[in-house]
Amino acid sequence: MRLAVPITDEELIAYLDDVLDPARRREIGIALESDESLQHRLAALFIDKDAIKAAFDAVARTAPVQHMQQRLDDGWEPSQQGGLSSWRWSRIAAVFALGIGLGYAGGAGVYKSRDQNWHEAVANYQVLYVTGTLASLPADMESQRNDIAAVSAKLGLSITPEALRVPGLGFKRAQLLQFQGRPLAQFAYLDADDVPVAFCATRTGDADSPVKTGRFHGLPAAFWSRGGYGFMVIGAARVEELEHAAGVLAKQI
Amino acid sequence: LADKTDAFREGLKELLPRLWRFCLVLTGNRSAADDLTQAACVRALERRHQMREDTRLDRWVFRIAQTIWLNDLRAAKIRRGKGMMQPEEADLIDPAASAELTLYLAQVLSGVMELPEAQRMVIFLVCVEGYSYKEAAEHMGVPIGTVMSRLAAARARLSAMTEGVPVKDRER
Numbered sequence: 001m002r003l004a005v006p007i008t009d010e011e012l013i014a015y016l017d018d019v020l021d022p023a024r025r026r027e028i029g030i031a032l033e034s035d036e037s038l039q040h041r042l043a044a045l046f047i048d049k050d051a052i053k054a055a056f057d058a059v060a061r062t063a064p065v066q067h068m069q070q071r072l073d074d075g076w077e078p079s080q081q082g083g084l085s086s087w088r089w090s091r092i093a094a095v096f097a098l099g100i101g102l103g104y105a106g107g108a109g110v111y112k113s114r115d116q117n118w119h120e121a122v123a124n125y126q127v128l129y130v131t132g133t134l135a136s137l138p139a140d141m142e143s144q145r146n147d148i149a150a151v152s153a154k155l156g157l158s159i160t161p162e163a164l165r166v167p168g169l170g171f172k173r174a175q176l177l178q179f180q181g182r183p184l185a186q187f188a189y190l191d192a193d194d195v196p197v198a199f200c201a202t203r204t205g206d207a208d209s210p211v212k213t214g215r216f217h218g219l220p221a222a223f224w225s226r227g228g229y230g231f232m233v234i235g236a237a238r239v240e241e242l243e244h245a246a247g248v249l250a251k252q253i
Numbered sequence: 254l255a256d257k258t259d260a261f262r263e264g265l266k267e268l269l270p271r272l273w274r275f276c277l278v279l280t281g282n283r284s285a286a287d288d289l290t291q292a293a294c295v296r297a298l299e300r301r302h303q304m305r306e307d308t309r310l311d312r313w314v315f316r317i318a319q320t321i322w323l324n325d326l327r328a329a330k331i332r333r334g335k336g337m338m339q340p341e342e343a344d345l346i347d348p349a350a351s352a353e354l355t356l357y358l359a360q361v362l363s364g365v366m367e368l369p370e371a372q373r374m375v376i377f378l379v380c381v382e383g384y385s386y387k388e389a390a391e392h393m394g395v396p397i398g399t400v401m402s403r404l405a406a407a408r409a410r411l412s413a414m415t416e417g418v419p420v421k422d423r424e425r
Contacts, residue, residue, distance in 0.1 A: 010401035013408055017379075019386065045408045048361065049380045052411075055362040056274060056381045063273035064287065068294065069266050 007031065007038065012045050118179045119223060119232055122186070122200050123216030126234050134172040134190050147174040148187075155185045155201060157229060163252040164199070166245045168192055189235075197235030197242065199249055204230035211246045213239050222246035261301050264310045265294060271382075275315050278377045279322045281366060293318035315382075316392060364414045372407035375400055 007028055014020040015028050032038055145161050151174045152159040164171055169189035177184040184202040191197050206225040213222050221234035222243040231253070233246045272293060276286040297314050304313050365376055371393070378384040378392060386404070390397040 009405035009409070010398070013401065013405050014386075016408075044412050045405060047380075047408050047411045051358055051361045052365060052376065052380045055358040055365075056278075056377070058358065059277065059362065060270040060274040063270040063277075064283075065269040065273055065290070068269055068291065 009041070009045060012042050016042070016045060118184065118200075118202055118204070118230065119214075119216045119221065119234075121179050122184070122198065122232060123219050123221065123234060126196070126198050126219055134188055134196055135194065137172050144171065144174065150174075151176045151185045151187075154183045155229075156183075156203065157185075157201065157227075157253070159185070159187075159201075159253055164249070165252075166199075166248050168241070169197060169245060191235070191237050191241060193237070195235055195237045197233065197237055197245065199231070199233050199245070201229055201231045201253075203228055206230055211243060211250055213243055224250055226250070261298075261310075265297060265314070268311055268314060269294075271311065272314055272318065275377075275382075276318055276322075278366070278373060279319065279370075281370075281373075289318055289322055292321050296321065311382075312388075312392070319392065360414070361411075364411050368407050368410060372403050372410070375403045376407045376411070379404065 011020060011024065011028065015025060018025075020028070028038075032042065141161075148159060148161050148164065154176050161171075164187055166189065169191055171187065171189055173188045175186045175188070177186050179202055182202055184200060187199040189197045189199065204225060205228050208227070209225045211222050211224040213220065215221065216234065219234050219236055220239040220242055221232050222239070222245070223230065223232040224246065225231070231246070231249065233242045233249065235242065269290065273286055273290045276289040276293070277283060280286050280289055293314055296317050300317070304310070365373060368376065374393065375389055378389045379386070384392065386397050386400050390400045393400065
Protein backbone atom coordinates (compact mmCIF):
# COMPACT_ATOMS: atom_id res chain seq x y z
CA MET A 1 0.00 0.00 0.00
CA ARG A 2 1.25 3.44 -0.97
CA LEU A 3 0.19 6.42 1.11
CA ALA A 4 -0.86 9.69 -0.47
CA VAL A 5 1.52 11.49 1.89
CA PRO A 6 4.98 9.85 1.96
CA ILE A 7 6.22 8.73 5.35
CA THR A 8 9.28 10.56 6.62
CA ASP A 9 11.98 9.29 8.98
CA GLU A 10 10.77 11.88 11.49
CA GLU A 11 7.35 10.26 11.45
CA LEU A 12 8.91 6.84 11.84
CA ILE A 13 10.77 7.83 15.01
CA ALA A 14 7.57 9.40 16.36
CA TYR A 15 5.89 6.08 15.53
CA LEU A 16 8.59 4.16 17.42
CA ASP A 17 8.35 6.54 20.38
CA ASP A 18 4.56 6.32 20.27
CA VAL A 19 3.98 10.04 20.07
CA LEU A 20 2.37 10.20 16.63
CA ASP A 21 -1.22 11.34 16.32
CA PRO A 22 -3.55 8.32 16.28
CA ALA A 23 -4.83 8.72 12.69
CA ARG A 24 -1.33 8.87 11.18
CA ARG A 25 -0.18 6.09 13.47
CA ARG A 26 -2.94 3.84 12.09
CA GLU A 27 -1.99 4.72 8.49
CA ILE A 28 1.65 3.88 9.09
CA GLY A 29 0.69 0.68 10.92
CA ILE A 30 -1.31 -0.47 7.95
CA ALA A 31 1.44 0.49 5.49
CA LEU A 32 4.01 -1.46 7.54
CA GLU A 33 2.03 -4.68 7.15
CA SER A 34 2.74 -4.83 3.43
CA ASP A 35 5.57 -2.43 2.65
CA GLU A 36 8.88 -4.25 3.08
CA SER A 37 11.07 -1.25 2.38
CA LEU A 38 9.19 0.69 5.04
CA GLN A 39 9.82 -2.19 7.46
CA HIS A 40 13.53 -1.91 6.70
CA ARG A 41 13.48 1.83 7.20
CA LEU A 42 11.77 1.39 10.56
CA ALA A 43 14.26 -1.25 11.65
CA ALA A 44 17.12 1.07 10.70
CA LEU A 45 15.83 3.62 13.20
CA PHE A 46 15.40 1.22 16.09
CA ILE A 47 17.66 1.83 19.06
CA ASP A 48 17.96 0.19 22.45
CA LYS A 49 16.75 3.04 24.64
CA ASP A 50 16.94 0.97 27.83
CA ALA A 51 20.62 0.31 27.15
CA ILE A 52 21.31 4.00 26.58
CA LYS A 53 19.58 4.87 29.83
CA ALA A 54 21.44 2.13 31.73
CA ALA A 55 24.82 3.21 30.34
CA PHE A 56 24.29 6.85 31.29
CA ASP A 57 22.94 5.94 34.72
CA ALA A 58 26.20 4.10 35.35
CA VAL A 59 28.06 7.26 34.34
CA ALA A 60 26.03 9.39 36.78
CA ARG A 61 26.85 7.00 39.61
CA THR A 62 30.53 7.73 39.17
CA ALA A 63 30.27 11.48 38.80
CA PRO A 64 33.10 13.06 40.84
CA VAL A 65 30.85 15.32 42.85
CA GLN A 66 31.78 14.47 46.44
CA HIS A 67 33.73 17.66 47.02
CA MET A 68 31.04 19.81 45.57
CA GLN A 69 28.40 18.10 47.66
CA GLN A 70 30.60 18.66 50.68
CA ARG A 71 30.83 22.32 49.81
CA LEU A 72 27.07 22.54 49.60
CA ASP A 73 26.91 20.99 53.05
CA ASP A 74 29.67 22.90 54.78
CA GLY A 75 30.69 25.92 52.80
CA TRP A 76 27.53 27.81 53.32
CA GLU A 77 27.10 30.50 55.93
CA PRO A 78 24.03 29.81 58.04
CA SER A 79 21.29 32.23 57.17
CA GLN A 80 20.73 35.18 59.47
CA GLN A 81 17.67 35.71 61.57
CA GLY A 82 14.80 36.91 59.44
CA GLY A 83 14.91 37.54 55.75
CA LEU A 84 17.96 38.00 53.64
CA SER A 85 18.14 40.85 51.20
CA SER A 86 19.12 39.90 47.69
CA TRP A 87 22.31 41.88 48.27
CA ARG A 88 23.24 39.74 51.21
CA TRP A 89 22.18 36.60 49.39
CA SER A 90 24.47 37.21 46.47
CA ARG A 91 27.37 37.71 48.84
CA ILE A 92 26.67 34.42 50.56
CA ALA A 93 26.46 32.74 47.20
CA ALA A 94 29.79 34.32 46.37
CA VAL A 95 31.42 33.01 49.53
CA PHE A 96 30.14 29.59 48.62
CA ALA A 97 31.48 30.01 45.11
CA LEU A 98 34.90 30.90 46.43
CA GLY A 99 34.75 27.72 48.49
CA ILE A 100 34.06 25.73 45.36
CA GLY A 101 36.97 27.47 43.70
CA LEU A 102 39.27 26.37 46.50
CA GLY A 103 38.08 22.82 46.43
CA TYR A 104 38.11 22.43 42.71
CA ALA A 105 41.29 24.06 41.56
CA GLY A 106 41.47 23.94 37.82
CA GLY A 107 38.50 21.62 37.62
CA ALA A 108 40.78 18.68 38.16
CA GLY A 109 38.94 17.69 41.30
CA VAL A 110 42.11 18.00 43.35
CA TYR A 111 41.32 19.19 46.82
CA LYS A 112 43.83 21.87 47.65
CA SER A 113 44.91 22.75 51.14
CA ARG A 114 43.40 25.86 52.64
CA ASP A 115 46.72 27.60 53.08
CA GLN A 116 47.19 28.35 49.41
CA ASN A 117 47.61 32.05 48.99
CA TRP A 118 44.70 34.34 48.37
CA HIS A 119 45.89 35.20 44.86
CA GLU A 120 45.27 31.65 43.75
CA ALA A 121 41.93 31.49 45.53
CA VAL A 122 40.77 34.62 43.75
CA ALA A 123 42.06 33.31 40.42
CA ASN A 124 40.09 30.10 40.94
CA TYR A 125 36.98 32.15 41.38
CA GLN A 126 37.74 34.61 38.61
CA VAL A 127 38.10 31.88 35.96
CA LEU A 128 34.38 31.22 36.43
CA TYR A 129 33.51 34.74 35.41
CA VAL A 130 32.26 35.32 31.91
CA THR A 131 30.91 38.42 30.25
CA GLY A 132 27.37 37.27 30.93
CA THR A 133 28.04 37.10 34.68
CA LEU A 134 28.42 40.86 34.78
CA ALA A 135 26.86 42.27 31.62
CA SER A 136 23.30 41.85 32.82
CA LEU A 137 23.85 43.65 36.13
CA PRO A 138 21.89 46.89 36.33
CA ALA A 139 24.00 50.05 36.42
CA ASP A 140 22.26 51.45 39.48
CA MET A 141 24.63 54.08 40.87
CA GLU A 142 22.83 54.37 44.18
CA SER A 143 22.99 50.67 45.02
CA GLN A 144 26.57 50.45 43.73
CA ARG A 145 27.51 53.28 46.09
CA ASN A 146 25.81 51.47 49.00
CA ASP A 147 27.48 48.17 48.15
CA ILE A 148 30.90 49.80 47.93
CA ALA A 149 30.37 51.49 51.30
CA ALA A 150 29.27 48.19 52.90
CA VAL A 151 32.19 46.21 51.45
CA SER A 152 34.64 48.96 52.34
CA ALA A 153 33.41 49.07 55.97
CA LYS A 154 33.72 45.32 56.32
CA LEU A 155 37.21 45.35 54.86
CA GLY A 156 38.22 48.17 57.22
CA LEU A 157 39.64 50.27 54.41
CA SER A 158 38.14 53.47 53.06
CA ILE A 159 37.32 52.93 49.39
CA THR A 160 35.07 55.38 47.56
CA PRO A 161 33.33 54.91 44.19
CA GLU A 162 35.58 57.69 42.85
CA ALA A 163 38.71 55.82 43.93
CA LEU A 164 37.50 52.77 42.00
CA ARG A 165 37.24 54.63 38.69
CA VAL A 166 39.69 53.31 36.13
CA PRO A 167 39.81 54.62 32.56
CA GLY A 168 38.88 51.83 30.15
CA LEU A 169 37.11 49.71 32.78
CA GLY A 170 33.37 49.84 33.45
CA PHE A 171 32.53 49.27 37.11
CA LYS A 172 29.93 46.53 37.62
CA ARG A 173 29.67 45.31 41.17
CA ALA A 174 31.14 45.29 44.67
CA GLN A 175 31.06 42.00 46.56
CA LEU A 176 32.23 40.89 49.93
CA LEU A 177 33.89 37.48 49.82
CA GLN A 178 35.93 35.81 52.47
CA PHE A 179 39.20 33.95 52.47
CA GLN A 180 40.30 31.90 55.47
CA GLY A 181 37.91 33.83 57.68
CA ARG A 182 39.09 37.25 56.54
CA PRO A 183 36.97 39.64 54.48
CA LEU A 184 38.01 39.85 50.85
CA ALA A 185 36.61 42.67 48.73
CA GLN A 186 35.99 42.08 45.08
CA PHE A 187 35.19 44.91 42.69
CA ALA A 188 34.16 43.61 39.30
CA TYR A 189 34.60 45.44 36.00
CA LEU A 190 34.19 44.78 32.31
CA ASP A 191 36.92 46.11 30.07
CA ALA A 192 36.42 47.65 26.61
CA ASP A 193 36.29 44.13 25.09
CA ASP A 194 33.74 42.99 27.71
CA VAL A 195 36.34 40.85 29.46
CA PRO A 196 35.61 40.47 33.20
CA VAL A 197 38.35 42.02 35.34
CA ALA A 198 38.37 42.00 39.15
CA PHE A 199 40.08 44.25 41.61
CA CYS A 200 40.43 42.51 44.96
CA ALA A 201 41.71 43.51 48.37
CA THR A 202 42.20 41.70 51.65
CA ARG A 203 44.15 42.23 54.86
CA THR A 204 47.39 40.23 54.64
CA GLY A 205 49.75 41.90 57.08
CA ASP A 206 52.42 41.80 54.39
CA ALA A 207 55.06 44.51 54.05
CA ASP A 208 54.54 47.15 51.36
CA SER A 209 55.56 46.10 47.89
CA PRO A 210 55.22 47.80 44.50
CA VAL A 211 53.01 46.59 41.63
CA LYS A 212 54.26 43.30 40.19
CA THR A 213 52.74 41.08 37.53
CA GLY A 214 52.24 37.34 37.48
CA ARG A 215 49.86 34.57 36.54
CA PHE A 216 47.54 32.56 38.77
CA HIS A 217 45.76 29.56 37.33
CA GLY A 218 46.51 30.85 33.88
CA LEU A 219 45.07 34.30 34.47
CA PRO A 220 47.36 37.33 34.25
CA ALA A 221 47.35 39.58 37.29
CA ALA A 222 48.98 42.70 38.74
CA PHE A 223 49.35 42.80 42.53
CA TRP A 224 50.84 44.92 45.29
CA SER A 225 50.73 45.45 49.06
CA ARG A 226 50.32 48.54 51.16
CA GLY A 227 49.43 49.26 54.77
CA GLY A 228 48.99 45.59 55.63
CA TYR A 229 46.56 45.00 52.76
CA GLY A 230 47.15 42.97 49.62
CA PHE A 231 45.64 44.17 46.33
CA MET A 232 45.30 42.49 42.99
CA VAL A 233 43.82 43.22 39.54
CA ILE A 234 43.11 40.01 37.65
CA GLY A 235 41.30 38.88 34.50
CA ALA A 236 41.74 37.31 31.08
CA ALA A 237 42.87 40.66 29.65
CA ARG A 238 46.29 41.85 28.44
CA VAL A 239 48.72 42.07 31.33
CA GLU A 240 49.62 45.67 30.33
CA GLU A 241 45.98 46.64 30.77
CA LEU A 242 45.90 45.05 34.22
CA GLU A 243 49.20 46.65 35.21
CA HIS A 244 47.90 50.04 34.11
CA ALA A 245 44.69 49.57 36.11
CA ALA A 246 46.76 48.49 39.12
CA GLY A 247 48.85 51.65 38.81
CA VAL A 248 45.74 53.85 38.75
CA LEU A 249 44.10 52.06 41.69
CA ALA A 250 47.29 52.04 43.76
CA LYS A 251 47.39 55.85 43.47
CA GLN A 252 43.70 56.31 44.30
CA ILE A 253 43.36 53.96 47.27
CA LEU B 254 13.14 32.40 53.10
CA ALA B 255 15.70 30.42 55.07
CA ASP B 256 13.76 27.21 54.43
CA LYS B 257 13.49 28.02 50.77
CA THR B 258 17.23 28.62 50.67
CA ASP B 259 17.90 25.29 52.22
CA ALA B 260 15.55 23.52 49.82
CA PHE B 261 17.34 25.13 46.88
CA ARG B 262 20.73 24.03 48.18
CA GLU B 263 19.51 20.52 48.88
CA GLY B 264 17.94 20.33 45.45
CA LEU B 265 21.17 21.43 43.84
CA LYS B 266 23.12 18.88 45.84
CA GLU B 267 20.88 16.04 44.79
CA LEU B 268 21.11 17.18 41.21
CA LEU B 269 24.92 17.18 41.07
CA PRO B 270 25.43 13.67 39.60
CA ARG B 271 22.89 14.28 36.85
CA LEU B 272 24.11 17.81 36.27
CA TRP B 273 27.67 16.56 35.90
CA ARG B 274 26.49 13.86 33.50
CA PHE B 275 24.61 16.47 31.48
CA CYS B 276 27.78 18.57 31.37
CA LEU B 277 29.77 15.53 30.26
CA VAL B 278 27.39 15.02 27.36
CA LEU B 279 27.77 18.66 26.39
CA THR B 280 31.52 18.87 26.68
CA GLY B 281 32.56 15.31 25.88
CA ASN B 282 35.32 15.63 28.42
CA ARG B 283 35.43 14.86 32.14
CA SER B 284 37.50 17.78 33.30
CA ALA B 285 35.49 20.24 31.18
CA ALA B 286 32.37 18.69 32.74
CA ASP B 287 33.79 19.43 36.21
CA ASP B 288 34.33 23.07 35.28
CA LEU B 289 30.95 23.45 33.68
CA THR B 290 29.12 21.82 36.61
CA GLN B 291 30.85 24.23 38.93
CA ALA B 292 30.07 27.28 36.79
CA ALA B 293 26.43 26.24 36.44
CA CYS B 294 26.09 25.86 40.23
CA VAL B 295 27.59 29.28 40.82
CA ARG B 296 25.27 30.87 38.31
CA ALA B 297 22.22 29.00 39.60
CA LEU B 298 22.96 30.28 43.08
CA GLU B 299 23.40 33.81 41.82
CA ARG B 300 20.15 33.69 39.90
CA ARG B 301 18.01 31.44 42.03
CA HIS B 302 15.57 34.30 42.64
CA GLN B 303 14.83 34.34 38.89
CA MET B 304 13.58 30.75 38.93
CA ARG B 305 9.81 30.62 38.67
CA GLU B 306 7.83 28.56 41.15
CA ASP B 307 6.51 26.26 38.45
CA THR B 308 9.94 25.55 36.96
CA ARG B 309 11.70 22.26 37.59
CA LEU B 310 15.09 22.82 39.18
CA ASP B 311 16.83 20.17 37.06
CA ARG B 312 15.65 21.59 33.75
CA TRP B 313 16.38 25.14 34.83
CA VAL B 314 19.94 24.31 35.86
CA PHE B 315 20.52 22.22 32.71
CA ARG B 316 19.45 25.25 30.71
CA ILE B 317 21.96 27.40 32.62
CA ALA B 318 24.74 24.91 31.91
CA GLN B 319 23.77 24.77 28.24
CA THR B 320 23.84 28.56 27.98
CA ILE B 321 27.22 28.86 29.68
CA TRP B 322 28.61 26.18 27.39
CA LEU B 323 27.25 27.68 24.19
CA ASN B 324 28.03 31.28 24.99
CA ASP B 325 31.26 31.08 26.80
CA LEU B 326 33.17 27.94 27.44
CA ARG B 327 32.89 26.23 24.07
CA ALA B 328 33.81 29.45 22.31
CA ALA B 329 36.77 29.88 24.62
CA LYS B 330 37.89 26.30 24.05
CA ILE B 331 37.69 26.66 20.30
CA ARG B 332 39.49 29.99 20.51
CA ARG B 333 42.27 28.32 22.44
CA GLY B 334 42.80 26.16 19.38
CA LYS B 335 41.45 22.90 20.68
CA GLY B 336 38.90 22.70 17.89
CA MET B 337 35.38 21.40 18.09
CA MET B 338 34.73 19.14 21.00
CA GLN B 339 35.18 15.55 20.08
CA PRO B 340 34.75 13.22 22.99
CA GLU B 341 37.99 11.88 24.29
CA GLU B 342 37.14 8.27 24.75
CA ALA B 343 39.90 7.43 27.17
CA ASP B 344 38.85 10.39 29.23
CA LEU B 345 35.15 9.69 29.10
CA ILE B 346 34.56 6.69 31.28
CA ASP B 347 36.49 6.33 34.45
CA PRO B 348 37.51 2.88 35.68
CA ALA B 349 34.76 2.77 38.30
CA ALA B 350 32.15 3.34 35.63
CA SER B 351 33.62 0.96 33.12
CA ALA B 352 33.61 -1.79 35.73
CA GLU B 353 29.85 -1.42 35.86
CA LEU B 354 29.40 -1.46 32.12
CA THR B 355 29.19 -4.56 30.02
CA LEU B 356 30.96 -4.42 26.70
CA TYR B 357 27.63 -3.80 25.05
CA LEU B 358 26.72 -0.87 27.32
CA ALA B 359 30.20 0.61 26.90
CA GLN B 360 29.67 0.43 23.13
CA VAL B 361 26.29 2.08 23.42
CA LEU B 362 27.80 4.85 25.53
CA SER B 363 30.65 5.44 23.09
CA GLY B 364 28.18 5.40 20.22
CA VAL B 365 26.11 8.17 21.75
CA MET B 366 29.16 10.22 22.72
CA GLU B 367 30.59 9.96 19.22
CA LEU B 368 27.49 11.54 17.69
CA PRO B 369 27.75 15.15 16.54
CA GLU B 370 27.09 17.48 19.47
CA ALA B 371 23.49 18.44 18.59
CA GLN B 372 22.43 14.83 17.93
CA ARG B 373 24.17 13.63 21.08
CA MET B 374 22.28 16.12 23.22
CA VAL B 375 18.88 15.39 21.75
CA ILE B 376 19.30 11.63 22.23
CA PHE B 377 20.43 12.23 25.78
CA LEU B 378 17.53 14.52 26.64
CA VAL B 379 14.89 12.25 25.16
CA CYS B 380 16.22 8.78 26.01
CA VAL B 381 17.99 9.45 29.31
CA GLU B 382 16.34 12.52 30.85
CA GLY B 383 12.88 11.76 29.53
CA TYR B 384 12.23 15.04 27.71
CA SER B 385 9.38 15.12 25.21
CA TYR B 386 10.28 16.32 21.69
CA LYS B 387 8.66 19.64 22.55
CA GLU B 388 10.60 20.00 25.79
CA ALA B 389 13.84 19.14 24.01
CA ALA B 390 13.06 21.76 21.37
CA GLU B 391 12.47 24.36 24.08
CA HIS B 392 15.67 23.40 25.85
CA MET B 393 17.76 23.65 22.68
CA GLY B 394 15.91 26.70 21.35
CA VAL B 395 15.12 25.06 18.00
CA PRO B 396 11.85 24.10 16.26
CA ILE B 397 10.39 20.70 17.07
CA GLY B 398 10.99 19.64 13.45
CA THR B 399 14.72 20.17 13.96
CA VAL B 400 14.64 18.02 17.08
CA MET B 401 12.90 15.26 15.13
CA SER B 402 15.33 15.34 12.23
CA ARG B 403 18.29 15.31 14.64
CA LEU B 404 16.72 12.38 16.46
CA ALA B 405 16.13 10.51 13.22
CA ALA B 406 19.73 11.08 12.10
CA ALA B 407 21.08 10.06 15.50
CA ARG B 408 18.94 6.95 15.64
CA ALA B 409 20.02 5.88 12.17
CA ARG B 410 23.69 6.12 13.22
CA LEU B 411 23.18 4.36 16.53
CA SER B 412 21.06 1.66 14.97
CA ALA B 413 23.73 0.93 12.36
CA MET B 414 26.30 0.73 15.12
CA THR B 415 24.56 -1.93 17.19
CA GLU B 416 23.33 -3.85 14.18
CA GLY B 417 24.67 -7.36 14.31
CA VAL B 418 25.22 -7.39 18.07
CA PRO B 419 23.57 -10.66 19.09
CA VAL B 420 20.78 -10.23 21.59
CA LYS B 421 22.49 -12.54 24.11
CA ASP B 422 25.47 -10.13 24.22
CA ARG B 423 23.14 -7.30 25.02
CA GLU B 424 22.28 -8.78 28.39
CA ARG B 425 23.38 -6.75 31.34
